[in-house]
Amino acid sequence: ILDEAQNATLHEIITFITRCSDNTPVILLGDTWQADIRNSGFSTFVENFTDINNIGFMELGEEYQMRSKLITDIYKKYKQILAKS
Numbered sequence: 519i520l521d522e523a524q525n526a527t528l529h530e531i532i533t534f535i536t537r538c539s540d541n542t543p544v545i546l547l548g549d550t551w552q553a554d555i556r557n558s559g560f561s562t563f564v565e566n567f568t569d570i571n572n573i574g575f576m577e578l579g580e581e582y583q584m585r586s587k588l589i590t591d592i593y594k595k596y597k598q599i600l601a602k603s
């Protein structure tokens with residue numbers, strides 16, 4: 519399991535995955551809205567590699583957010599501001 523994958527470069531993600539054997543399940547967890555690095559490879563990976571056989575993708579919506587409702591409201595407002603610019 520690679521948690522906080524939004525803070526990994528594409529090279530680091532590929533390095534992590536290619537170290538696994540055939541029978542090793544790999545899970546990448548990440549939130550593109552919380553990337554702390556400029557060139558996050560997580561979005562690039564999701565956009566370009568999920569069409570490969572045996573790679574799946576699941577996006578969890580706001581209903582899975584485990585923090586306070588305030589966090590959900592802040593994210594909604596932030597996304598609206600970004601959409602305007």
